[in-house]
Amino acid sequence: MPAQDELRSTLDQLHTHLQKQTYNQTTPLLSRAKLALLHLNALIPTPDTPRAHLLLARETLELGALLAIRQRAHDTFTRYFQQLQPFYALPESVLPAAGGHASKITGLYLLQLLSQSDYLSFHMLLETLESEGGGVRMGDKEVQYPVRLEQALMEGSYDRVWGETKGSGVPDDEFRMFSEVLIPSIRHEIASCSERAYASVPMANAKNLFFLDSEGAVAQFAKERGWSIQDGRIYFPNQEELTAGDKDIMSTSGTVIENTLGYARELETIV
Amino acid sequence: MVDEMEGVEKTHVEEEVEESAVTTIKANFALLERAVVQFDSRFTLRALRSISSIRKKLDDKTLFEVIVTTYNVGDETANVLIKAIGISGAQAKKIVQEIEKRDNATLEATKKKDVIPEVDIYLAVLIQVFLYDNKIYDRGASFSSVLVDRIRSLNRRTLDSLAARAYFYLSLFFEQLDPKPPSKQSQVIDMRGKLLGALRSAVLRKDTDTQAAVIVLLLRNYVSTADIAQADALISQSEFPSTAPNNQLARYMYYLGRIRAIQLLYTEAHEHLTSATRKAPTNTVAVGFYQASMKFLVVVELLMGDIPDRSLFSQPKLENALEPYFKLVQAVRAGEMQGFLKIVNEYGPVFRRDGTHTLVLRLRQNVIRTGIRRLSLSYSRISLRDICIRLGLESEESAEYIVAKAIRDGVIEATIDHEKGFMQTKQAGDVYATREPAEAFHERIKACLSLHDECVRAMRFPMNQHRLELKNAQEARERERELAKEIQDGDIDEDDAAGDFDGL
Numbered sequence: 001m002p003a004q005d006e007l008r009s010t011l012d013q014l015h016t017h018l019q020k021q022t023y024n025q026t027t028p029l030l031s032r033a034k035l036a037l038l039h040l041n042a043l044i045p046t047p048d049t050p051r052a053h054l055l056l057a058r059e060t061l062e063l064g065a066l067l068a069i070r071q072r073a074h075d076t077f078t079r080y081f082q083q084l085q086p087f088y089a090l091p092e093s094v095l096p097a098a099g100g101h102a103s104k105i106t107g108l109y110l111l112q113l114l115s116q117s118d119y120l121s122f123h124m125l126l127e128t129l130e131s132e133g134g135g136v137r138m139g140d141k142e143v144q145y146p147v148r149l150e151q152a153l154m155e156g157s158y159d160r161v162w163g164e165t166k167g168s169g170v171p172d173d174e175f176r177m178f179s180e181v182l183i184p185s186i187r188h189e190i191a192s193c194s195e196r197a198y199a200s201v202p203m204a205n206a207k208n209l210f211f212l213d214s215e216g217a218v219a220q221f222a223k224e225r226g227w228s229i230q231d232g233r234i235y236f237p238n239q240e241e242l243t244a245g246d247k248d249i250m251s252t253s254g255t256v257i258e259n260t261l262g263y264a265r266e267l268e269t270i271v
Numbered sequence: 272m273v274d275e276m277e278g279v280e281k282t283h284v285e286e287e288v289e290e291s292a293v294t295t296i297k298a299n300f301a302l303l304e305r306a307v308v309q310f311d312s313r314f315t316l317r318a319l320r321s322i323s324s325i326r327k328k329l330d331d332k333t334l335f336e337v338i339v340t341t342y343n344v345g346d347e348t349a350n351v352l353i354k355a356i357g358i359s360g361a362q363a364k365k366i367v368q369e370i371e372k373r374d375n376a377t378l379e380a381t382k383k384k385d386v387i388p389e390v391d392i393y394l395a396v397l398i399q400v401f402l403y404d405n406k407i408y409d410r411g412a413s414f415s416s417v418l419v420d421r422i423r424s425l426n427r428r429t430l431d432s433l434a435a436r437a438y439f440y441l442s443l444f445f446e447q448l449d450p451k452p453p454s455k456q457s458q459v460i461d462m463r464g465k466l467l468g469a470l471r472s473a474v475l476r477k478d479t480d481t482q483a484a485v486i487v488l489l490l491r492n493y494v495s496t497a498d499i500a501q502a503d504a505l506i507s508q509s510e511f512p513s514t515a516p517n518n519q520l521a522r523y524m525y526y527l528g529r530i531r532a533i534q535l536l537y538t539e540a541h542e543h544l545t546s547a548t549r550k551a552p553t554n555t556v557a558v559g560f561y562q563a564s565m566k567f568l569v570v571v572e573l574l575m576g577d578i579p580d581r582s583l584f585s586q587p588k589l590e591n592a593l594e595p596y597f598k599l600v601q602a603v604r605a606g607e608m609q610g611f612l613k614i615v616n617e618y619g620p621v622f623r624r625d626g627t628h629t630l631v632l633r634l635r636q637n638v639i640r641t642g643i644r645r646l647s648l649s650y651s652r653i654s655l656r657d658i659c660i661r662l663g664l665e666s667e668e669s670a671e672y673i674v675a676k677a678i679r680d681g682v683i684e685a686t687i688d689h690e691k692g693f694m695q696t697k698q699a700g701d702v703y704a705t706r707e708p709a710e711a712f713h714e715r716i717k718a719c720l721s722l723h724d725e726c727v728r729a730m731r732f733p734m735n736q737h738r739l740e741l742k743n744a745q746e747a748r749e750r751e752r753e754l755a756k757e758i759q760d761g762d763i764d765e766d767d768a769a770g771d772f773d774g775l
Contacts, residue, residue: 089455091455121500123534124499124500127533151632154636155673156672156677157672158672193678193679195679197674197675197686198687199686209689256709
């Protein structure tokens with residue numbers, strides 16, 4: 001089987017590239033691998049695809065997914081993830097879960113959804129894992145990691161998020177790729193919370209608060225958000241003034257009139 | 272002696288039961304025929320409604336007797352139905368002999384009138400019920416598949432409500448086949464094609480009964496394997512018929528609520544689940560449905576930051592089933608993290624079975640928030656360290672961020688002093704100076720008005736009644752015209768009148 005042998009050698013090359021972290025030649029190699037899969041008719045699993053081909057196909061797609069993450073090509077990764085789904089749904093007797101990276105890929109996908117703040121898809125995917133129908137278990141550490149992050153984010157324990165992304169809790173190198181996306185977004189979350197919660201904060205404390213490296217970075221960040229700095233303290237714009245307009249009855253007389261007219265019309269239909 | 276007597280009595284009673292089942296089924300045939308003649312589905316629905324009472328007495332002998340006395344000997348449909356019951360040859364022979372003895376005529380000799388397809392399908396649905404109750408799932412599944420194909424090929428509008436029922440049992444059978452959902456190899460996944468096909472033809476034929484039933488079944492199917500994305504796509508691509516029967520609407524609302532809850536759209540979920548629980552039958556028939564939708568409603572209410580009424584849990588129908596949820600509510604209300612985690616662990620399997628587990632896990636943040644709110648109400652100033660200890664949080668930094676987020680999200684009105692490490696509660700403003708009372712008032716008026724609209728819509732208007740009125744009006748007009756003509760002609764009336772006056 002020449003196609004199979006060719007695929008094997010292409011995959012080996014891809015593995016070396018992944019280890020050496022040289023990504024510039026991987027795209028043509030992947031295209032060649034997928035072409036070979038098409039020749040084997042194994043890009044989409046059918047009931048009579050032989051197991052050897054299924055294993056090869058899964059390996060190819062997983063490699064593609066991991067390489068996409070390394071190159072920060074998130075759309076490509078999503079595509080690979082979706083192509084992998086039919087393979088992960090196969091029963092254990094047809095395609096054993098061992099040797100595959102179902103948990104890792106799923107965990108990475110969850111993390112990607114989290115970094116894009118797509119909580120809707122995140123929870124929909126989580127629901128499928130909860131039902132324990134597929135090969136991916138909730139208890140796997142690769143899946144637990146994004147779940148823990150989401151929980152901390154929802155609660156507001158941002159220091160835990162920070163700790164998770166830095167510490168040893170990160171399951172794999174690929175997961176670290178998302179930290180650089182997540183940290184700015186939590187920094188902005190903290191900033192919007194701080195605006196409401198504090199009147200002012202000293203520069204030195206703000207450095208820790210926003211997980212920034214130096215006071216210079218703090219000043220830069222404050223400027224971005226439009227905060228004023230005086231005597232080494234950050235003053236947040238007064239929120240009271242911003243919301244005062246809302247509470248004014250006079251400004252809402254329009255809605256009151258509209259509602260009353262609405263009631264009148266409804267009453268007319270009833271009587 | 273005594274034993275014998277009892278035995279005799281027992282067989283006597285049994286016979287009577289069988290007899291009554293046979294007659295009820297046969298009485299329903301008349302209803303079905305009327306439904307076809309008058310083209311009114313209400314008669315069909317009445318026949319279907321009696322299934323729940325027939326169900327308890329249904330067995331293979333009854334069904335067999337009904338079939339052999341309804342169809343001519345050697346009828347093809349009858350043979351298919353008899354095969355589906357799976358009655359043994361010897362037993363069949365015995366029943367035939369009994370009937371022949373009773374009626375004093377052989378079955379071959381008595382000629383029966385032609386049987387309408389509605390009766391065929393009604394019997395088939397009864398067989399489905401029988402097979403399901405006796406747990407003969409394999410045969411039931413294959414029989415149901417044949418049945419729905421037959422219904423689709425018949426394409427009669429008077430079959431619609433029967434078809435809806437047939438699809439319902441079809442999907443029940445497939446759910447029972449191994450491997451059961453949520454396994455990814457479950458046979459329910461293979462059935463989706465059939466259901467989607469049924470939905471397509473139901474929509475094209477304006478068959479709202481089947482359409483409603485099949486949409487609900489598909490949603491149930493998707494939810495059973497947790498394919499929420501697909502379920503969501505189905506909801507957005509299909510339209511649930513507004514004339515659907517109440518029970519289908521209740522089910523639809525329930526699944527819609529579940530899906531929206533998973534998608535974090537709690538307000539929508541709450542709305543749908545509330546209408547599901549309100550539309551659920553209040554008698555004892557559908558307690559399970561009521562309980563299931565109540566469970567979700569409770570969790571969604573908690574997720575929205577509300578605490579469900581205590582009286583809810585003292586309803587006799589809910590008391591036992593909702594006990595874990597009652598404890599959950601207590602833990603969230605108290606804002607106790609430890610207690611909450613304990614309950615999640617203890618009742619984990621229950622929540623998982625109910626499908627609420629992921630939702631319950633999301634409650635963690637609500638527990639913390641309720642805790643913070645309680646603290647902010649009771650203290651005007653509290654140190655972050657104390658908050659951390661009371662709520663069982665990991666660190667003071669966590670506490671600070673959590674409180675800040677709570678302030679941002681409007682859970683509490685407070686400020687944090689970072690250097691001194693405490694939370695200062697703001698004086699609560701006068702709520703009547705804001706727009707809030709007006710908004711609440713508006714909400715209530717809107718609810719009342721929509722209730723009125725719904726009531727009007729829910730009333731039943733008899734078919735063609737307005738035509739009758741029109742006809743009456745027309746007749747009256749005609750009489751008037753005749754009268755006018757007579758007056759104009761002036762032959763009798765004026766004389767009469769004149770005569771009258773003469774008399775005076």
